[in-house]
Amino acid sequence: MIESKYEDGCVTDVAAKTAEIEIVPVSDKRGRAAFVDLGRAFSDRLEHFVPQIRSEQIELVDPAKNPFFGHARVQLFIASRGGQPVGRISAHIDELALAMPAEQGFGPGTGFFGYFDAEDEDVARALLTAAEGWLVGEGMTRVLGPISLSIWEEPGLLVSGQDHPPMLLMGHHPAHYAGWIEAAGFTRAKTLYTYDLDITSGFGPLVDRLVQTGQRNPRINLRRVDKSRWDEEVATILAILNDAWSDNWGFVPFTPAEVAYAGKKLRAIIHEELNVIVEVDGRPVAFMLTFPDVNDALAKIKGKLFPFGWIYMLRWLRHPKGAGMRVPLMGVLKELHGTRMAGQLAFMMIEAIRLEAIGKFESTRGELGWVLEDNQGMLAIADTIKSKVNREYVIYERKLS
Incomplete structure (x- = not known):
């Protein structure tokens, strides 16, 4: 088993650099911890990276805790050379993704890789080959990635925007990873954007008129999320999401277990004022979730709750004054798509x-x-409110033989 110790994250011995690369599958508790710690060591090298809470990162790769494993097969790999860990990768198959129509991006025969970190291009190639070999052995004919692990967690490789910290739930990767993945025969399948927005001023006369007209419409009721009946609200939001996004590329529906898991995880960062559901004629048809950027707080405590980080974290969660705000999810029922009301x-x-x-x-x-x-x-919405692309992520693909 590979130890989790990683020194300063760099292999400096010439003999070690020329030694044979060994890829070891890991699956037990110790191996998963080593897998997470190795990723953290790589991330520590990156400018603007924000350390996350280690226990939560371990939980995401634990089959007993992350409900993603209830419909997925996952294999984690660690690469070593000269006795030093030099990279990691996951290979996984989502049974729900296999059941989706191929024209929506996933579908039969599609497997994934994720959690990709490598010391150099040779290690990168060896890791990708190991992941592909495992997927072929499981009957897959195509691989997409990086997606770590679910499309709803951290999809894509950051290819533009390394010059500023990411907001919560978004990955942060060195620019050279893209070249290594492309050199291994991968091509772009889909690009994802995040948009930066100055919220200190309004969005202009057109938006003002639309908003004011909607506010005068007695059929429309915009209300805050009610945390006193949180489970019910989460179920409402996820029902709209599963409908609104169902035709999107890469869509995989949330399961009831994932709904419960997400609700429990998100509750601490939910402020009722920042999360809304819209009802038309008394029926929920749209929602928008907004989270204070917890990375602001994690950067201050360096991702460590103990010994005193938890005190700062609790205060911040109660009132995240001045925090950036991220909108990770919004949706309008599919029946309204293409209409003025949407x-x-x-x-x-x-x-x-x-x-x-x-x-x-x-x-x-x-x-x-x-x-x-x-x-x-x-x-079109992002353009209308004068937001600008601040980060670009790419999901790559390759056929498997």
């Missing part, structure tokens, strides 16, 4: 949350995304 509801939600973020939390900046490169509706 856009109107979106702008109503954005404006309502913008005012709350400024007024209560003194925020100045927001971020939307990720957004698919061909999601014309969301691209």
Whole structure:
């Protein structure tokens, strides 16, 4: 078993660099911890990286805790050379993704790689080969990645935007990884964008008119999420999400277990003022989730809750004054797609949350995304509110023989 010790994250011995690369599959508790610690060591090298909480990272690769494993097969690998760990990768198969139509990006025969870190291009190639070999052995004919582990967790490789810290739930990777993956025969399957937004001023007369018209419409009721009945609200949001996103590239539905897991995880960063559901004629048809960027706090405590980081974290969670705000998810029922009302509801939600973020939390900046490169509706909304692409992520693909 590979030890989790990684020194300063660099292999400096010439003999070690020329030694044979060994790829070891890991699956037990110790191996998963080593896998996470190796990723953390790589991340520590990166400028603007924000350390995450180690226990939560371990939980994401634990089959007993992450409900993703309830419909997925996962194999983790660690690469070593000269006795030193020099890279890691996951190979995984999502049974729900296999059941989706091929024209939506996944479908039969599609496996994935994720959690990709490598010391150099030789290690990168060896890791990708190991992941592909495992997927072929499981009957897969195509590989996509990096997706770590679910499309709803951290999809894509950061190829642009390394010059500033990521917001929560978004990956941060060195620019040279893209060249190594492409040199191994991978091509771009899909590009994802995040958008930076100055929220200190409004979005112009057109948006103002749409919002005001919607506010006067007695059929439309925009309300805050009610944390006193949190489980019910989460179920409502996820029902809208599963419908609204069902035709999108890469869509995989949330399972009931994942709904419960996500609800429990997100509750601590939910502020009712920043999360809304819209009802039309009394029926929920749209939602928008906005989270204070917990990476602001994690950067201050360097990802460590103990001995005293938890005190700062609790205070921050109660009132994240000045925090950036991220909109990771929003959706409108599919029956309204392409209608004037769909856009109107979106702008109503954005404006309502913008005012709350400024007024209560003194925020100045927001971020939307990720957004698919061909999601014309969301691209149009992002353009209308004068947001700018600040990060670009790529999901790569390759046929397997």
